[in-house]
Amino acid sequence: MKVSFKVNGKSETVEVSSDTPLLWVLRDTLGYTGTKFGCGKALCGACTVHLNGRAVRSCQTQIGSIAGSDVTTIEGLGGNHKVQRAWEALDVPQCGYCQPGQMMSASALLSTNKNPSDEDIDAFMSGNLCRCGTYPRIRAAIKAAAKMS
Amino acid sequence: MEKIVKNEARRDFLKVSGSAAGGLALAFYMPTARMAQAADGGSPNAWVKIAADNTVTIMVARSEMGQDVYTSMPMLVAEELEVDINAVQVEFAPPAEVYINSLLGGQLTGGSTAVRDGWEKLRKAGASARMMLVAAAADNWGVDASKCSAANGMVKGPGGKKATYGSVAAKASTMEVPKEVPLKPASQFKVVGKTKQKRLDTAMKVRGTAGFGIDTVVPGMKYAAVAMPPMMGGSLISYDDARAKKMPGVHSVVQYSRGVAVVANDYWTAKKAVATLDPQWDAGPNADLDMTSLWSKMEDASNGAGAVFRESGNADQGLAQADKMITAEYRLPFQSHAPLEPQNTTAHVTADKAVIITPTQFQQLVPHVVAGATGLKPEQVEVQTTFLGGGFGRRVEVDYCIDAAEISQAAGVPVKMVWSREDDMTHDSYRPAGIYKLTAGVDANGKLQALKFKSTSPSISSRLFPSIVKDGVDPFAVEGIDNFPYLADAGMNFSYVMHDTGVQVGYWRGVSHNLNAVALECFIDELAKNAGADPIQYRIDMLDMGSTKHAWSGLSAGVPVGARMKTVLEEVKKKSRFGKKMPAGKGQGVAVMEGYNTVIAIVAEVTVDSTMDVTVDKVTAVVDGGTLIHPDQALAQIQGSINFGQGAGMISEITVKNGTVQQDNFDGYRAVRINETPKVMDVHFVKSDGAPGGLGEPATAVIVPALANAIHAASGKRVRTFPALPENVAAG
Structure with missing residues (x-):
């Protein structure tokens, strides 16, 4: 079709x-x-x-x-989206394979929740696996992005 | 129509790989067409290419699977080449002799060796290239090279003379290669150890433009989906391609050694068509294999004699004379690598050439196995390495490269073969399961006098590198215990029972550190408890501070680690406030290990609830990894390893029924998610100017006993069967 x-x-x-x-x-x-x-x-x-x-x-x-x-x-995030800037500032990716999905989830989270708590991040991001274990930086990057304009 | 498969013996790629690789520490020469490029104009050596427009390209001969070789290895070259690390281009190297990893004897990424192997080699490559550029400029100016210097991609000579690297690169490549290549002292490092250095691949990984294997597109390419025997050792009997062939977009249905593939215009069509093939399988020799019989046979084997790999004094006598004997048995499960990018390869096989574009950790082996499968010669096989969406040891195997080559050859078109997650998880080479029996003799104060350690586990190297297995000992099965760091003056006897279970095993991040060191460090905790001692002080008091080199420690330093262990243990005690009062249901646990010449102590804090469900609250790690090349990414490796190891220790497990792996996706095989990771992860590095240690793997092992020991402190339960799921905690 x-x-x-x-x-x-x-x-x-x-x-x-x-x-x-x-x-x-x-x-x-x-x-x-x-x-x-x-x-x-x-x-x-x-x-x-x-x-x-x-x-x-x-x-x-x-x-x-x-x-x-x-x-x-x-x-389509554009490369200058605050999530991408935060991901880049903290060098979040290791192998990088999961990171597009992580950033699309994180940007969706931040679009409805300007200042997510650890619990909010856990709830929203637990569907995105990272086998390299970049979770500490994902968490930190979401918080950093939340503070960006 | 239904196709009956002729019962041909499946070509055994293991045999091919065994003879081709010939074993670790046996480098082999493999000429390739692309090797000639190393001597092209503008290439002072195989590691550096400098174009007339001053573009500097540094070759990376290890696979980037997250561990930062894309940045840390060029940093070593750039340090001596005197170029701006942030302006260099990076290229993945083709297979060539010059790129062989001298710690492994092959062009192979594994064993946490990339930086250790490159530490001197890559700095010398940079220095040698710089010296040739300087010599070329000096020759142009008619001055002595000693009057010239190099900085920031520029040669400077007397009287303000300047020449860009690009302007002298072609001439430099014809200059004599210097024999003496002095390296700058650590005090003059400008790149190595730079704390603010960013990864060179982050920008593309953040924009979705990094090219993983699965993203490969070549002209005329078709997509392949596959059906492989679900049972280990099974084979294809028949399939029916009538429906598939009628589906729009299907190019062909082809049989290959391992199964049957549909080649189509897009992956979804190929996958839907595969589902119509109704393949019939011969279950093969493992049709009755299940975990009950598997563990029972392994237990029987563990009661037999093992090959002794480390012995001192008389352990039996020491046990007989001890005030008390303490025994424990630990069981560790199979694990899947489960890199998030499923196995895939793009292959284009023609009558006289094969191009293989693949996410591999072992590019040097690929031409040999593809040649074996296609009838081509190894030198007719070109290999291009992509970014790897995780590796963890899975991509040391080359099975999927062979599959794609066979499918392309049969279909007569370039093919991108992509495995489903289910294909990937059920056709892995799994982290071995094992049984670990420890018996200690202690004196009246609980001090260790004698120790027997016996592991029973499948051997990985017997399949992949048989020549390194000697006298019943696989060196990759005794890591994490061959370097036993404590004293047991009356005697030690460590043995290994090689036991095949029918499940194919492979090198999994941390390899047998994740088995032996887990059992050992859990057991040491039991001894400390028996002694009524602080488990950190108990360890410090029994450290062997002497100089012992252990025969099997191939990838460890084989040098004394007692002093380094004491340092990390004392530091982790302070940083974690070990021994602080914890509320009911919470506890701290410690573990320490040397692996890959890195020494790590970890304290974990957990909460165990009434259902024996465990929450990991905090992890404190102190790491002596020697000189850190890229400190922020050293930290990233420890953070990631802790998460990876936590999964294996707490929730992940592969089981088998009727010869078939029971977990086929991330619902059955649980991997750690963000909500399960510790909210606080506190990692410290010991300041060191020692040789770099490997950082990609060791912490994956240390976290597991630290967690198990914390679970005991919180709940009184000893985890003897892993992973530490509630039922296994409750049974302790």
Whole structure:
């Protein structure tokens, strides 16, 4: 089927089967490879993107269900987003594979909670796995980003 | 139509790898087409390329899997090359003899060796290149090189003469390679040890532009999804490709050694088509394998004789004469590496060439195994290493590179093969499980007099590097105990029972430190408790301060660590306020270890509730890692290792039923999440000008006994079976 939607503000139309996860449309069809595949079951958060401003797992989001929606990927954060600046200032990434998903979750958290507590961070970020164990810096970077304009 | 698979013996890549690698410490020469580039104009040596426009490129010959080689190794080159580290380009090196890791004998990333191997080698490479650039400029000016100097990418000569590196690079590459290459003293370091140095790969990792293996795209590329036997040692009997072949977007269905693959225009189509293949499997030799029988057989094996790898005095006599004998047995489970980037490789195999683009820790082996699988010659195989989305030892294995090459060859197109998480987790080479039996003889004061240690566990190296296994001892199975740091004057007898379980095992971050040192440091805590002693002081009092070099300590320094252990133990006692009064249900535990020439003491603080559920509240670590190249990332490695080790010690476990791994994703195989990590992680480094220690692995092991000992302090329960899930704590 043909589906039209926006990725990072740009209109896209793809022709794929309607059950194709948004993840694979982004990666394979449109070339937005910043969004990562980790588990395919919404267990790791590596594929997190924003759908109409809310964080979703793109591996569980069928393309047929999002016609007309706005999708933001890590490429669309722009590079100067406060979460990216905080991540860079604290050198959060190690292998870096989970970090696009971590930053998409963190930016979604900060969009609704300007000053998240440790408990807020735990609750919102526990769906994003990091096998390298960058958690102390993720926590610190979210707090640092919260203080940025 | 249904395809019946001919019952051919699966080509054994292990055999290939065994003969190709020939074992650690046996470097082998492998010419590649790209090696010639090392002598091109503008390349004073294989580590540095300088373009006419002054672009400086530093080659990194280890795989970047999070541990910071992308920055820390160029820092070593830049220190002596006298260039701005933040302006250099970094390239991953192809396989070539010059890039062999002298601590491992292969171009291999592992064993926390990258910086230790590079410490002198890379500074000398930078210095040698600088000297050749200076010599070239001096020759142009007709002055003596000793009258010239280099700084910030520029050669300066008498009378204000200046030449950029780029302007003399081509000539420099023809100058004589200096024989004597003096290095600057630590007091003059400008790059090494710089606390504010940022990682060179952060910007792209923060923007999503870092190229991992799975992000590879080559012209004409198709995508492959696979079906592999779920049972260990199983094989394909038949499959039905009728439905798959009718699906739009499917290019082909191909059988390969390990299973069957669908090659399609995109991954989702390939994956959906694989689900229609209805593969039938021969369960193979492990069809009845389950954990009950596995542990039972391992227990039987542990009652037999082991190979003695360290002995002094007469342990039996010492035990017989002791005032008291104390025994304990610990069991440690299988673990999956589970790097977040599932295994994948992009392969393009044609009649006379193969290009393999892959996230690998062992690029040197890839041409050999791909040649073996495709019929090409190793020199016809080009390997490009990408960023690795985690490694942890999984990508020392080259199985997935072979698979992708076979699939590309059969399909006749460039193919990116991507495993599902389920493929990855159920086709790992797992951290060995093991049984650890310890018997101590103590005197009336509880002081250790004699110790017997016996481990029973599968050997990893018997499969991967058989030539290093000698007299029944795999050196990678005795780490963390061969360097036993304490005194037991009456006698010690340490033995290893090599026991194959049918589960394929592999090098997992920290390798057998994560087994032996866990058992040992838990046991030492039991001895301290018996003695009624402070567990830190108990350890300090029995440290061997003498000079002992242990035969098997291949990756450890093999030098005395007693004084370094005393320092970290005393420091961690202060920093953690060890022994402070804790409320009911809370406790502190300590552990110490030397591994990879790094000495670490950790104090963990936990809360154990009435259901024996454990919360990790705080971790304090004191680390003597020698000279730190990139201090902030040394810290990052310790932080990450503590989280990684916590998972293995507390919640993660792989089990087997009917020869099939029971955990296939992050629901069954739990990995530590942010809400489970300690809110306070306090890491300190001992100031040291010693040789750098390895930092990527040791803390993964030390955290586990520190947690177990804290659980005992909080609950009175000894964790003897890991992970420390509530049922295993309750049983203690």
